Amino acid sequence: MKVAVVGLGYVGTVTAACVAANGHDVRGVDVDAAKVDEIRAGRSPVAEPGLDELVAQAVTGGTLHATTSCIDALDEADMSLVCVGTPSTVRGGTDLSYVRRAVDDIVAALRIVTPPASGQHSVVIRSTVPPGTVEDLVTPALTSGLAGTGISLGAAMCPEFLREGTGIADFFASPFVVVGTSDPRVAEAVTNLLGFLGQPVRVVDIRIAEALKYTCNAFHATKVSFANEVSRLLRLVGVDSREVMSLFCEDNVLNISPAYLRPGFAFGGSCLPKDLRSLLHLARMNGADLPLLASTLATNALVISEVVDRVVASDARAVALLGLSFKMNTDDLRESPNVELAERLIGKGFDVHIFDPVVNPARLVGANRRHVESKLPHLGRLLAHEPSEALRGADVAIVSSSDRAVLDALLTGRPRHLIDLSGRLGSEVESLPGYEGLGW
Numbered sequence: 001m002k003v004a005v006v007g008l009g010y011v012g013t014v015t016a017a018c019v020a021a022n023g024h025d026v027r028g029v030d031v032d033a034a035k036v037d038e039i040r041a042g043r044s045p046v047a048e049p050g051l052d053e054l055v056a057q058a059v060t061g062g063t064l065h066a067t068t069s070c071i072d073a074l075d076e077a078d079m080s081l082v083c084v085g086t087p088s089t090v091r092g093g094t095d096l097s098y099v100r101r102a103v104d105d106i107v108a109a110l111r112i113v114t115p116p117a118s119g120q121h122s123v124v125i126r127s128t129v130p131p132g133t134v135e136d137l138v139t140p141a142l143t144s145g146l147a148g149t150g151i152s153l154g155a156a157m158c159p160e161f162l163r164e165g166t167g168i169a170d171f172f173a174s175p176f177v178v179v180g181t182s183d184p185r186v187a188e189a190v191t192n193l194l195g196f197l198g199q200p201v202r203v204v205d206i207r208i209a210e211a212l213k214y215t216c217n218a219f220h221a222t223k224v225s226f227a228n229e230v231s232r233l234l235r236l237v238g239v240d241s242r243e244v245m246s247l248f249c250e251d252n253v254l255n256i257s258p259a260y261l262r263p264g265f266a267f268g269g270s271c272l273p274k275d276l277r278s279l280l281h282l283a284r285m286n287g288a289d290l291p292l293l294a295s296t297l298a299t300n301a302l303v304i305s306e307v308v309d310r311v312v313a314s315d316a317r318a319v320a321l322l323g324l325s326f327k328m329n330t331d332d333l334r335e336s337p338n339v340e341l342a343e344r345l346i347g348k349g350f351d352v353h354i355f356d357p358v359v360n361p362a363r364l365v366g367a368n369r370r371h372v373e374s375k376l377p378h379l380g381r382l383l384a385h386e387p388s389e390a391l392r393g394a395d396v397a398i399v400s401s402s403d404r405a406v407l408d409a410l411l412t413g414r415p416r417h418l419i420d421l422s423g424r425l426g427s428e429v430e431s432l433p434g435y436e437g438l439g440w
């Protein structure tokens, strides 16, 4: 394929060299003549292990050229890969002016160059851009700029996951190859371009592809800060955090795994809130600030508030709460966010009826009983024996149990409004009118 790579920084040069090394005809373009000169001389304009060699090989082999002219780069090109910078604005937003300028340059060039033999040009954004950028900025610029030219065009987001310092290795072994597009021809073109990676190309909604990169980077940043906060505290209490974290990472079931990474309801129960508070108290006693860990309690409280706000914003008066304990298959109500939710809704005057397949107030003992009595003293009166009983007359069902009896009652009772806190109710219930998930 004939490919123009717009922007020859870290991402652009690695992309251009790797794609050219695999037989595609690549023309890199940059507004910075010094970078273009470097590539023409067979050197990488950015320091990256192995990149000089790859650039030299591709330039000598005639598959990689560089230019400052978008027109030269776009001549007969099947695809443009936009790799320009997206720095922060002074207020922390994303400066999309380089993307806008690059797309305008592509549009201007496409109006005058020889069209590709394939008859189709795809504009693929590799820069990290906020969700909505392709639909709100790129596609309108292409559509309006090329209206009436007869050029067949499509746009996509194909995020890059390389890390500087291991850029080439990462390019060839990306965690995933994701293309966000609504145009099957663009999906096919990217699949053909990157076929040499030998990886499946995941075609997704454009905004998913745009959001994925930010989500990955936010998680990576959170991981670094988590390890550093643990270390900040443990050092003060004489514990070797490297050994703790090394053991921590051996747990691939709960720690380094997809566990706890499904968007859903708040955490709770007898351990997580209590132990987090203990850790934060220990930090305070030792003069350590743990802002990341402290803010997890605040963000958890927000999850409960958001559900309360949704119910308040609806025209509901009667609420069925299906599931009361902090997770399925236990009757432990200590610090259950569902108990907190029930208390808040009752406090706001809602008529709340509760069903939980496991909780039996007559069998609650000890701290569990004391906790629920302090929060919901009339639990016995609020508890229904069957889910259908709780649902009777309810305007809204808030569901955190995917127990079969609950699902059947929802399918029969068909509440007007259903808020799914579990994300596990299954397609039958999720397709009911009035269904609403949390975070999806």
Ligand SMILES: NC(=O)c1ccc[n+]([C@@H]2O[C@H](COP(=O)([O-])OP(=O)(O)OC[C@H]3O[C@@H](n4cnc5c(N)ncnc54)[C@H](O)[C@@H]3O)[C@@H](O)[C@H]2O)c1
Binding pocket: 006, 007, 008, 009, 010, 011, 012, 029, 030, 031, 032, 035, 083, 084, 085, 086, 098, 101, 102, 105, 126, 127, 128, 129, 160, 161, 162, 163, 164
């Ligand atoms: N650096 C990384 O490790 C990395 C990894 C993944 C994704 N990203 C994302 O990729 C994008 C590029 O990052 P980078 O580090 O390669 O940036 P960079 O600043 O190193 O390179 C951007 C290049 O684009 C050029 N440019 C700007 N406007 C242009 C135009 N209109 N036409 C042609 N060239 C133009 C600049 O001169 C510069 O050489 C950013 O959105 C970044 O967030 C970066």
